[in-house]
Structure formats: structure tokens, C-alpha cells
Amino acid sequence: MFRLNEIRDKISDPAWRANVKSQLGRTLKVSESPLGFATIAGAGLMLVLILNLGGNDHSNDPQAADPTPELSMLADTDIKESDEVAVAEASTGKTPDTDVVPAAAQTYRLRRNETLIGLLHRAGISSVEAHKAVGVLKDVTNLRRLQRGQEVRIIPATDKSGSIQELRMRDSFEAEAVLRAADGRYDATRTPIATLALTHLVEGEITDSLYLSAQRAGLPTPVIVELIRLMSFDVDFEREIRTGDRFQVYFERTYAPDFGDLAEGRILHMRLELQKRTLEATYFEDETGRGDYFDANGHSTRKALMKTPLDVTVVTSSYGKRKHxxxxxxxxxxxxxxxxxxxxxxxxxxxxxxxxxxRYGGYGNYIRIRHNSTYQTAYAHLSKYGRGIKAGVRVKQGQIIGYAGATGRVTAAHLHYEVLVNGRHANPLTLKLPTGRVLEKEQLATFQHAQAALVADIDKILMQQQILQTASADTVNPSPDSDGVAGMTNTADR
Known part of the structure; x- marks a missing residue:
């Protein structure tokens, strides 16, 4: 076991501190999770306590004499590719793998129309060894799905035989294919990538469209699309969205410290404040694992049909009589x-x-879907159909079925959208649609408890943001009695 002075010596080492600073900065930058915030703050406090408890006299060591650097290290949130993954490993309980990116490793990117064998030839691997390697790799990864830009890290054998000592290829967010030389042959395995489960909060004001405003606020595009899809059950984006309306989205994300990248996940809670009403939806899974979005009263926000089949809509011609x-x-x-x-x-x-x-006469490229014995929808003038879309195929709500165009009898590109109720046309924008699932009794109580916990988390995050803003302001204009604990950067997307 380390003695206290040995621990202090390690913490005082500039290289170790720089590494931890970067890792804590990374985590702070990509998540405002209340638990993560407390962990980061606790780590900083622990460092200060260790540096100032008993042991050897470090009064002449400027790093040990002043506890401020241990907290102010959180201010630097720059992400550097060369950083190690000490914090992620500590969080996951794993020990460092010193062979993940050895010094001798060379990284290559797959070129356009290049095969993996071609890349290996370019890396100096012989044709025989390249074919052997690919023959083994295809058992642990789908080589047909490799795309231009795919990174492949290779350590060539030291005997200059044109063979491979190790190859690593990250073919999904949470795993990579690993090939190693062993007793004159190759072994391939799939190795999980260490990840952290995080959450993120983004809120803002609508100044034009919801899509563009959310994009400027820092909400990732996949999350924006999901937000609009979920809200489209109740919101008429053409008539209801106004300047000054506000949105708030709390969602999951997964962070891979080894690679410094993120995968956006499920929306946990969303709120849209319109001029005349406020809409909220919270994700909830019941005891069977079935998940959906519900309002505060336990009513599913999912309706039989979405009001609009587009992310951003402008009505150019309404339902009813008109001059063609x-x-x-x-x-x-x-x-x-x-x-x-x-x-x-x-x-x-x-x-x-x-x-x-x-093709369907003046409708051009046309799709009609039967949803149940009552409802049908139709989509006309498409430029092309979605992958696999043909008569008899079952589709899910929100699935891309085609792409807008100007086929058929039209003057410009647009989507013509119809809803039929019992075979008769109805106005899609005014149609009263049945609600979905309703939670009752014990399920409703469980949901409301979970929703209250999520809202409490959001309130804590907003408080943390205020603390960070205050600390940042104090760093720029410190007060005479400042205790020196400042410099934490507000990473929130406001």
C-alpha cells in the first residue's frame, strides 16, 4: 500500500496532474450530470486534503503549498488526443491497457474504393499476410460495412517479415476488432471500449424555427430530429411555433474517453413553452421494459398519427377548395x-x-400506408422511395419512407400529404387523433416519482450552471476576499 507521502509525491507530479486535469475537464465538458458534478468536485477536494495532510514537509514546494491549483485545474477543458484515460479507467474500475496505442503503432485511413487488403499493402504488409489477417478478421467484424475514412491502427512485426504484430480497428462506438500475432498465426477478438454514461441539458429560445434555434443552442442534430418527431404528435410547427417560445431537452449520451468522442442517446425529458400552452414529455419504462413518452398525467404523447411527416414544415396549400x-x-x-x-x-x-x-398519375411517385381499419395516409410527388419501401412492407412511425421531390403534375418540389378516415379524405391539420397508452394506478405513481426525480436533476443542473457562471465571473473580476476557488468553465448550452 502506498504511504501518504508517496501518494502526495505522485499527485505533485506535473505530468500526472496534467493528465487528471484533462480527464476531469473532458467529463465536465460533456456532461452536467449532478452525480458527475459531485464526483468532480469531490475529486478536487480530495486532492487538496491529501496534499495538506501530515507526512513530509512540502513547504518549499509551490505546488503543495497552494491548494488552489488542484481546484483551478478544472478550468482547462481542452480535449487533447494524446491524453491517457486514467479518469475513465478509475470510473470503470479497469486498469490501464498499455498496449492500446503503443508508440510504434501507425494509423491509416481507408481510402475511397480501397479494400482492407489494399490498406494493408499500403502499410507494408505482404499479400500473403494481408489475406491471412483479413480471413481471421471477417469472423469478428463485417468487413463489407467498412467505409471511407475508417481508421486502422497497425503495429508491424519487428522481424521485417511483412507480417502484423497487432491491428486495431474500431468498427462500432463501443467495440473494436483486435488482431494479434500468436505462435505463427493470427487471433482476432472483439474488445469493448471503455465508455461513460452521461447526461446533458440544453435549453434555449426560439428565434426562427425550432430546428435552427436548437442547433444554435448546441443540441446535436440527431437529438433535434428526435425532438421534432416526438413533438410533431401535438404541435403544428407552421402555426404554433413563435419567436420567444422556449425549449428544454435533457438527454443521454455515451462518452468514449479513449477516443474523445460522443454518441447521443435517448431523450429523457423535454419541455416546449409555447405562447398558449406548455408541452412536456418524459421517457418511462414499465416493469416489462416497454418504454414510451408520457405527459405529467401519464397520457402517452404518441398518437395514432403524427400531425406532420416532416421535421420543418411550411404549408403552401391547405386542404379544401382551391384553384389548381x-x-x-x-x-x-x-x-x-x-x-x-x-x-x-x-x-x-x-x-x-x-x-x-x-407511380400514380398526377401524384408522381406515390406511397399509401394503411395504419389500421380506420386510417390511411398518402405521400405524393416524391423524388425517390426509402430503402426497402414497397407494397406489403410494414413500417414504423417516424421511419423514413421516401424523399420530397417534384414528380407528377407539379410546379415546384413539395410534399402532398393526405389522411383518409374510413376511406374519405380529412384535413390532416385539424383532425382530432386518438391518444395512445394511459398509465394508471401503480404504474402512474411509479412514473410520476421517476418524472419528479428527472425534474429535480434538471433543477440541480441549472443551479450548477449558476455556480459555474459565478465562479467564472469571479475569476475575471476576483473580489478582495476571494478564496481562490474559481476558474471552472460553464459548458452548458444555454
Missing amino acids: PVLGYTRQHTGVDFRARTGTPIMAAGDGVVERAS
């Missing part, structure tokens, strides 16, 4: 036209079976 832009005479417009550039993804408004996916 091509034919020139007045006739019934049986759906709603949404402005959409060619290639804009179109989503299925609900679960169902594709009845038709083909």
Missing part, C-alpha cells in the same frame, strides 16, 4: 402541401403496412 396551379380551374384539394426541397426525408406518420409505392 397547373390545371387552372377550381377543385377540391384533398390534402396539405408542405414546402420541401428535393431530397427532404419524409417519415411515416404512423405504424402500418405500405399498400402502394409506385
Whole structure:
């Protein structure tokens, strides 16, 4: 066991401190989890206590004499590729793997139209050894899915035989394929990548569209798309979204410290403050593992159909009588036209079976979906169909089924969207849709308890942000009686 003075010597080492500083900064930068915040603060306090408890006299050591550097190290949140993964390993209970990125390793990127064998040839691996390696690797990873830019880290054998000592290829976010030489042959395995489960909060004000405002606030694009998809059950994005409305999104993310990147995860809680009403939705899984989004009263926010099958919508022609832009005479417009550039993804408004996916007269490329015995939806003028979309295929709500275009009898690219109720056309924007699942009794109580815990977490995060802002302001303009604990950077997307 380390003696106290040995621990203090290690902590006082500038290289060790620089490494921990970077790792704590990384974690602080990508998450405002209340637990993570407490862990980081506790780590800083522990360092100060160790440096100032008993043991050898370090009065002449400026690093040990002043506890401030141990806390102010949290101020630097720059992420450097060369950093080690000490904090992640400490968090996961794993010991460092000194062979993950050896000094002799060379990193190559797969070029356009290049095979893995071609990359290995470029790295100086002989044709025989390259084929041997690929023959083993294909048992642990799908080499057909490798894309341009795929990184492959190779340590060539030291005997200059054109063989491989080790090869690492990260083919998914949480795992990599590892090839090693062993007794004249190659062994391949899949190795998990150390990750941290984090949460992140983003809130902001809408100044134009929800999509663009959320993007400026720092909300990742996949989360924005999911937010709009979930809110589209209740929100008419054309008529209800106004400047000054506010949004708040609390979501999961996974962080891979070894690689310094993130994978965005599920939305846990969302809030949209409109001028006339406020919408909230919270993710909840019941005892069977079935998950969905519910409002404060336990009513599912998921309806039979989404109001709009697009992320961002502008109505160019409403349902009802109108003068046809091509034919020139007045006739019934049986759906709603949404402005959409060619290639804009179109989503299925609900679960169902594709009845038709083909050319259909003036509708151009056309899809019709039967959702149940009552509802059908139709999508016209598409530029092309989604992958695998054809008659008889079952689709899920929110699945991309096609892309907007200008096929058929049109003057410009747009989506013509129809809803049929018992075979008769209805106005998609005013149609009253049935609600989904409703939580009752014990399930409702469990949900409300979980929702209250999430809201409490969000409140703590907002308080932490205020603390960080205050600390940052104190660093710029320190008060005469400042205790020196400052410099923590606010990483929140406000």
C-alpha cells in the first residue's frame, strides 16, 4: 500500500496532474450530470486534503503549498488526443491497457474504393499476410460495412517479415476488432471500449424555427430530429411555433474517453413553452421494459398519427377548395402541401403496412400506408422511395419512407400529404387523433416519482450552471476576499 507521502509525491507530479486535469475537464465538458458534478468536485477536494495532510514537509514546494491549483485545474477543458484515460479507467474500475496505442503503432485511413487488403499493402504488409489477417478478421467484424475514412491502427512485426504484430480497428462506438500475432498465426477478438454514461441539458429560445434555434443552442442534430418527431404528435410547427417560445431537452449520451468522442442517446425529458400552452414529455419504462413518452398525467404523447411527416414544415396549400396551379380551374384539394426541397426525408406518420409505392398519375411517385381499419395516409410527388419501401412492407412511425421531390403534375418540389378516415379524405391539420397508452394506478405513481426525480436533476443542473457562471465571473473580476476557488468553465448550452 502506498504511504501518504508517496501518494502526495505522485499527485505533485506535473505530468500526472496534467493528465487528471484533462480527464476531469473532458467529463465536465460533456456532461452536467449532478452525480458527475459531485464526483468532480469531490475529486478536487480530495486532492487538496491529501496534499495538506501530515507526512513530509512540502513547504518549499509551490505546488503543495497552494491548494488552489488542484481546484483551478478544472478550468482547462481542452480535449487533447494524446491524453491517457486514467479518469475513465478509475470510473470503470479497469486498469490501464498499455498496449492500446503503443508508440510504434501507425494509423491509416481507408481510402475511397480501397479494400482492407489494399490498406494493408499500403502499410507494408505482404499479400500473403494481408489475406491471412483479413480471413481471421471477417469472423469478428463485417468487413463489407467498412467505409471511407475508417481508421486502422497497425503495429508491424519487428522481424521485417511483412507480417502484423497487432491491428486495431474500431468498427462500432463501443467495440473494436483486435488482431494479434500468436505462435505463427493470427487471433482476432472483439474488445469493448471503455465508455461513460452521461447526461446533458440544453435549453434555449426560439428565434426562427425550432430546428435552427436548437442547433444554435448546441443540441446535436440527431437529438433535434428526435425532438421534432416526438413533438410533431401535438404541435403544428407552421402555426404554433413563435419567436420567444422556449425549449428544454435533457438527454443521454455515451462518452468514449479513449477516443474523445460522443454518441447521443435517448431523450429523457423535454419541455416546449409555447405562447398558449406548455408541452412536456418524459421517457418511462414499465416493469416489462416497454418504454414510451408520457405527459405529467401519464397520457402517452404518441398518437395514432403524427400531425406532420416532416421535421420543418411550411404549408403552401391547405386542404379544401382551391384553384389548381397547373390545371387552372377550381377543385377540391384533398390534402396539405408542405414546402420541401428535393431530397427532404419524409417519415411515416404512423405504424402500418405500405399498400402502394409506385407511380400514380398526377401524384408522381406515390406511397399509401394503411395504419389500421380506420386510417390511411398518402405521400405524393416524391423524388425517390426509402430503402426497402414497397407494397406489403410494414413500417414504423417516424421511419423514413421516401424523399420530397417534384414528380407528377407539379410546379415546384413539395410534399402532398393526405389522411383518409374510413376511406374519405380529412384535413390532416385539424383532425382530432386518438391518444395512445394511459398509465394508471401503480404504474402512474411509479412514473410520476421517476418524472419528479428527472425534474429535480434538471433543477440541480441549472443551479450548477449558476455556480459555474459565478465562479467564472469571479475569476475575471476576483473580489478582495476571494478564496481562490474559481476558474471552472460553464459548458452548458444555454
